[in-house]
Amino acid sequence: MTTKLSALQRWVDEVAARTQPETIHWCTGSDDEYQQLVDLMVEDGTLSPLNQETYPNCYLHLSDPTDVARVEHLTYVCTEEPDDAGPNNNWMSPADGHARVDALFDGAMQGRTMYVIPYCMGPITSPYSRCGVEITDSPYVVVNMKLMTRMGSAALERIERDGKFVRGLHSTGDLDPERRFIMHFPDELYIKSIGSGYGGNALLGKKCHALRIASWQARSEGWMAEHMLIMGIENPEGETHYIACAFPSACGKTNLAMLIPPHSMPGWKIHTLGDDIAWLHFDDDGCLRAINPESGYFGVVPGTNEETNKNAYDMITRDTIFTNVARTEDNEPWWEGKADGKPAYDWRGQPYDPSQGKAAHPNSRFTVAATNNPSYSELADAPEGVPISAIVFGGRRKRLAPLVYEARDWKHGVLVGASAGSETTAAAIGEVGVIRRDPMAMKPFCGYNFGDYWRHWLSLEERSDKLPKIFHVNWFRQDDDGNFLWPGFGENLRVLKWIIDRCEDRVGARETPIGYLPEPDDIDTAELDISAETMRVLSSVDLDRWRIENAHFATYLDSFGERVPQELRDEHERVASELDKAS
């Protein structure tokens, strides 16, 4: 196959000339193609079939042990001006960036097949969707892209119609971390990634395109590309509200997006639109609408069980690719937090030995099509997306943030998002559990200077008088022994109910310097084993800690210098003086 779009054909020819593959395969996205690639990988050991009786169509991939997460220190945004990438990104000039990786791509696909994957981020017919083409030498990437995006012939037809697409060039390379780079060239809508076969480093439609490049495009085109789940919450009266929640990596998006309502909330239903990325656009009435550019999940496996996330637990019993989990003697996948079975082999494929660490890698993942999710929304393919009532920020804060609070207004909400911080997780290489600033959960994903990004957020206020309300949640408060204070998971719906009641003006709130908090009795705790004292702690504001936090944030803002919008500084000053007054 080839294409009638000469710009695409020329690029494929040019890449082939540089990388010298043995053959070129244009992906159609058919089920047969998927199965053929799976069979090929089973043959060469890239995948192993799991127990086909209990886990039909499920396969295990064990990645190179040095290649198990995103590599933020090797991820670059290449702009002419360093300030356009900002202190939140690693920077290289476009000329240096290309030179650096092109040398590594020379002959990189010798003896291998080069796959050309046309894909569409978002429903094929949506005006909000954007397309891309990933060229890769990894069949593992192809099958993951098939599960997670609308890829193949239909996408190619749209690309040929649009004439415009994001280019993503990927090679697994030799997996040497010294020769691993994830480079973005936003002005050229070009991504070049080499030396990793893992998740966000290699599935270029996801973080590289749908967040870093898309956030850059979104700013100039007047929309937003965000690290947010999208879910619909239907109450017993049949009324559905949609919310979009930005939590950092491994902080609960997938779990929240498909939660099962607690027993004490009969008649409530959840509709999952997306679990990781939202593209937000204004419609003609000034209503902010969201589409999920993806159509599958690359989710954290550890912790998934029938109690925490039954929808996910069920959907990954078939048609799933597991990466870096352990295996039982019966060849079933196993991970920490799975209630039944025990590990016989760890994520490196070695006989399990508890002294060698966890059986499944903490960042082990499942890849599965969203259609496997019992709560997948009927509107997931709606070209116009869904209207958003609330935007919710969150993160892992052991001590500081209350269970939930509401921003006073849009401007304050932008400050709440910008000042969010969270403990680091295993989703990226590096130390785990240290607090870092993670504005809007976009620290690793914003493709341009955060100062400009906050300005873009603030500017939305001029465009609509129907903006969503903004909230902040924290499921991760701990006591002195490290136990979570809040039960989390399905029980989080109790908090979402308060959020929706606030959007509909159905419940009051208590004003504090950090925003509006629920009265302790306003979060329903029926059938929960939680004391009034714990609820009091979860809904109180520790003014001393908040003043320290606020001072830290001031220093952080300063690191962005003149790019920080004055409006944001003023808002920060306002909160600082409220905190001083209240102390």
Ligand code: GTP
């Ligand atoms: P990425 O895919 O990396 O963007 O992560 P995510 O934000 O989708 O996080 P996910 O839902 O996969 O959750 C990550 C980890 O947090 C899992 O081990 C979950 O079991 C755990 N988790 C999720 N929600 C909760 C919660 O409400 N409370 C507690 N205590 N843990 C949770």
Ligand code: SPV
């Ligand atoms: C994340 O780290 O936020 C993920 C996984 O969703 S990855 O696709 O590897 O970025």
Ligand code: MN
């Ligand atoms: Mn994510």
